[in-house]
Amino acid sequence: MFGFKTAKNTDLPKEVASPTTGWLARLTGGLARTREALGGGLQRLLGRGVSSDTLDELEELLLSADVGVEATRLILADIQQRLGRRELQDGAQLRAALRQNMLALLTPIAKPLVVERPRTTPFVILMVGINGAGKTTTLGKLTKHLQSDGYQVMLAAGDTFRAAAVEQLKVWGERNQVPVIAQAPGADAAAVIFDALQAATARAADVLIADTAGRLHTQSNLMDELKKVKRVMAKLDPYAPHETLLVIDAGNGQNALQQALQFHQAIGLTGIALTKLDGTAKGGIVFALAQRLGLPIRFIGVGEGVDDLRPFRAEEFVDALLDTP
Template sequence: MSEKKGFFQRLRERLNKGDSILTRDITELLPSSGKPDEGTLEELETRLLMADVGVDATRKIMDGLYERLDRKALADGAQLMAGLEAEIESLLGPVEVPLVPEHSGEGPFVILVVGVNGAGKTTTIGKLARRFRDEGRSVMLAAGDTFRAAAVEQLQAWGERNEVPVIAHATGADSAAVAHDAVQSALARGTDVLMIDTAGRLHTQAGLMDELRKVKRVIQKAMPSAPHETLLVLDGSTGQNAIAQAREFNSAVDLSGLVVTKLDGSARGGVILAVARELGVPVRFIGIGEGAEDLDVFRAKDFTRALVEKSG
């Protein structure tokens, strides 16, 4: 319980550096009457767009506000903010679906982790390894980013720190072969959760998508029910570009979950609303820093409060 509160407080402090882009200055924007008017609502719409919420989700929220609130309520600052919070929460609620790494069959729960270079894949795998191990599960990692020696070493370091085995081949090896070996090994050892890291950049974007499809096929061959989760890691600070990435990965490998990282940086947080609206893929976890404790389950209510209410 205290851990949860700790994470929420840190999220609120770090998201937009503790300054909610949605509420900031809204009181200052109120006309001299102190009551919101058309201009205030227009400004709110602009702010949603500036917070990376995207055109579609912004329209949905504004329409919802007009539907939810009558003229009198729209002209009341507190009611307007409460309505905004309710609209955002109803948009985010459906994508709050926690990942439970268990399936009904035999063998490991296999998580294939994809995303562009630098999104935070390897770090997220490390953090999740620690989380799953703390839940009492046995964990194995596969160093599927075989293009950079540093990527393998980075995963091995997380593995060592958490006493989790890492399956790795030499740099330049076929990443599908690594994935295959890892599934076989996890099956043989009776491992509970296997997480497979992948490269984020090949010669071309098309090359990357082909590679990921191949990795997925090979995993399926080794274990027909796998992967049980195909997780896209998105850098929250890349704004609307994250949406384009999510669409592309989704069409290539059929995503079942998302992790949005770096919400502590220059991210404006609204990108999660855009993704929720446009993809509807569950947001499993969010990252707010580089440490193992800086990753937590996505909670729609907490996130909405962090986005809308000012900290401190």
């Protein structure tokens, strides 16, 4: 399930052996359902040529992929004008215009997570989100990603609600061979993360990633717990956490947008990791998030494997979406 390689890279076909192409293939594959809805729909639409129905059809297509009303309007405003001026005569020009407008929306929020260096204390990443969004899995994948960039990572088992949560984190710790700081289930999450930050500082780790229990944005007592985590951490480093990363399941569609808005309002987010893009045709939610929230989308997840998390790059994403299935 975790995609351990059994063959050496040299045994693989060229396009798979290259890490970039390999990832692009996974991205395209992972986005297959949204791509079929958007790219496939677009191909059918363009096949009919540009007509007076084109704008309505485009609008329907974007809405069906959960791009959302306002982001759809934004993407289509310029296309509407250009259609009016008869600048877009054929399918290729229309596709290029769509791509350009999608990029205009996504480029400003495609800001990679940067671990500032040098530091005297670890760079702290706090993972938050609703139950089952993919926080712990994303944390595991992120650990590997940061390690491959040369960072020493430690993990904090801040989900103290369930014994299984601590165990799940320890499995990721073992898989990536990084220390996990944990206490018994039921412990105070803020205390666990405080201890972990002290331990990570003592061991001169570069990055500490803290898991937290899933919670609904409507559960104010649990949102208060996150505020406390942040307050307690700030006693050791006034700037910690340096990244508060909301993990959201892309399959939640427009609900994901509500989660993001409310988590942001309650605790202040600095970035988003959008998971499970592989399981949904609603990947258009990226555009809605960009338009409504404007927070950086740091990473996207397109599978459960340790390598299925990548920095979000606007061009790569749009091309994978518009690519004809």
